[in-house]
Amino acid sequence: MKAPLGPTTKASHGIPLTPVPLAAAVRGAVALAVPLLVGLWTGAVVPAVIAGIGALWGVSQDGSDPYRLRVRRLGGMGVSAAAGLLAGELALRSGHPAAVTGCLVASALLAGSVSLRGRLASVCGMHLLLGVTIGSGIPVPGPWWRAPLALLAGVGLVIVMSAAPWLWRRYGIERAAVLAVYRAASQALSAAGSPAAQDARRRLTAALDQAHQVMGRHLTRPARPHPELAALRRAFHTGVRLGEVASALVWEGRPLPRHVTDVPLRMAARLLPRRGGPAAAGELRDARAGRAREDAVPDSPGVRALAELAADTRRGRPDEPAVRLPTVEWHGRAAQVRYTVLLAVCVLVAQLCAEALHEPRGYWLPMTVAFVYKPDFGPLVRRALHRCAGTVAGVAAIGAVTLLTTDSYVLIGAVAAFGALMAVGVRHHYALATTGLTAIVLVLVDLLGDHRALYTARILDTALAAGIVLVAHFALWPRSAAQRATALTEAALAAAHRYRDLAPGAAPAQRHALRRTAYHRLAEARRAAAYAHGEPGRPGRALPDWEDTIASAERLCDAVSAHSLGAVPPAAARPVPRGAGVCAVGG
Known part of the structure; x- marks a missing residue:
């Protein structure tokens, strides 16, 4: 869950929405309904509900990334959640309230210490705390080992359903990511000479970053004698070269005719023909027509480089750049320590409030803190507001259902529908995902035999927990987002200058690696700047102008790319002053 929910949705960061993930929605509905139906038919309702919680968390982490990464994430999440569930269960069975509080604080310290070390570690840390x-908040009858095993069974069901397509489309995800590079390159060429050119070039960078991450494991291991994988590797490395050519053509700033902007699509048709045989007849005709017309286009160094690259797709293997993308820690050791302490303090305060307010608060307050306080998943204020809005909507939705009927089968049907909604929300909007999650949790609690009127209490508890997180974070660590944006902008500037300084004398493969690193870091810096602007600033204190600095560095990289292809004299690639527009942000 990232609430118990998965990664922050793309829509919350201003990235265009992807198509509705129907397959994920179906998996979410089935994974949540099946355990509950089995429990209802066999009479083992309590283990079924715990398995449903495991499926709920699994659905929240079910992604569209390569199958191996999905299995790693879901497996790590399941083991962490089961371990946390066991620890909390033992603390609750001890009968000492202090044991529960101590267990929660200790798990928060452990979760916080690993959460900023990468996406997988963050998911595992959060679900350890959720477990x-x-x-520690829901008494589960039966032997101590049954609940963790039931939870793992629910997660396992999601793993099986999510990874099953690997059997018939093993490299389908990698193929889609690489093809997206060629489509983005075609769109960037279509936008050349227009005000939308830079935005189109940034979308090409994002597509290359995504393809690089998806293909990463295949690029770092020795080539296997699998024809589809070999074709994907070649297509990816050609796409890296295409990114340089597209940047140069965008920098040249001239509108390009249709038969030039379609060259990337014809290259993709040659490198990655449709499955089941060669490219379709229409694609082959377009490719031949394109080759016949390439000689008639207006001459420029960028167009000549594009023609040369298109010709290379019909012959030898292109130069292969270095294959590892750089990674940047969220903030470093000091930030990890500060976040760990703040998370533990927030969990402790939430648990003390729960004890003071008595039931039906219980686990809801510390659980909401675990959901909301994820500064590596997006701006905290937006996350907290979406959490509260989603909780209100989820309570209203399930309240409407229960007003009509309390039949168990109807409620399980509602769980399936909200599971599908949550699977869509995880990819599109955090509030939507929280809506589905809240409704599901309230049904699960009801199936456990707790029939109290919890709706108003859950809304108030969510608001209280979100308030605890926001007050603690912005009182004790108000400039965390600005610090990260400044650090990533400085790293991006360094990468851009390194590309400018080393590209003229570098071999093609090294030049492509330098370029990929520079643009990747610039994209990271731009996202961090958008994150920082999404958080409230201190009154009277202006944020640094990261965007102007990043845009200047992107223009520098475009000029270097163009010069590398002979499009401009060296003097045209003017340096960006180091630290331009980036003020130091104090601790």
């Missing part, structure tokens, strides 16, 4: 909150 402890559920285990």
Whole structure:
């Protein structure tokens, strides 16, 4: 869950929405309904509900990335959540309230210490804390080992359903990511000479970053004698070269005719023909027509480079750049320590409030803290507001259902529908995902035999927990987002200058690696700047102008790319002053 929810949705960061993930929605509905139906038919309702919680968390982490990464993430999440559930359950069974509080604080310290070390570690840390909150807040009858096993069974069901397509489309995800590079390159060429050119070039960078991450494991290991994988590797490396050519053509700033902007699509048709045989007859005709027309286009160094690259797709293997994208830690050791302490303090305050307010608060307050306080998943204020809005909507939705009927089968049907909604929300909007999650949790609690009127209490508890997180964070660490944006902008500037300084004398493969690193870091810096602007600033204190600095560095990289292809004299690639527009942001 990232609430128990998965990664922050793309829509919350201003990235265009992707198509509705129908397959994920179906998986979410089935994974949540099946355990509950089995429990209802066999009479083992409590283990079924715990398995449903595991499926709920699994659905929240079910993504569209390569199958191996999905299995790693879901497996790590399941093991962490089961371990947390066991620890919380043992603390609750001890009968000492202090044991529950101590277990929650200890798990928060552990979760916080690993959460800023990468996406997988963050997911595992959060679900460790979620497992402890559920285990210590919901009494589960039966032997101590049954609940963790039931939770793992629910996660396992999601793993099987999510990874099953690997059997019939093993490299389908990689293929889609690489093809997206060629489509983005065609769109960037179509936008050349227009005000939308830079935005189109940034979308090409984003597509290359995504393809690089998806293909990463295949690029770092020795080539296997699998024809589809070999074709994907070649297409990806050609796409990296295409990114340089597209940047140069965008920099040249001239509108390009249709038969030039379609060259990337014809290259993709040659490098990655449709499955089941060669490219379709229409694609082959377009490719031949394109080759016949390439000689008639207006001459420029960028167009000549594009023609040369298109010709290379019909012959030898292109130069292969270095294959590892750089990674940047969220902030470093000091930030990890500060976040760890703040998370533990927030969990402790939430648990003390729960004890003071008595039931039906229980686990809901610390659980909401675990959901909301994820500064590596997006701006905290937006996340907290979406959490509160989603909780209100989820309570209203399930309240409407229960007003009509309390039949168990109807409620399980509602869980399936909200599971599908949550699977869509995880990819599109955090509030939508929280809506589905809240409704599902309230049904699960009801199936456990707790029939109290919890709706108003859950809304108030969510608002209280979100308030605890926001007050603690912005009182004790108000400039965390600005610090990260400044650090990533400085790193991006360094990468851009390194590309400018080393590209003229570098071999093609090294030049492509330098260029990919520079643009990747610039994209990271731009996202961090958008994140920082999404958080409230201190009154009277202006934020640095990161965007202007990043845009200047992008223009520098475009000029270097153009010069590398002979499009401009060296003097045209003017340097960006180091640190331009980036003020130091104090601790």
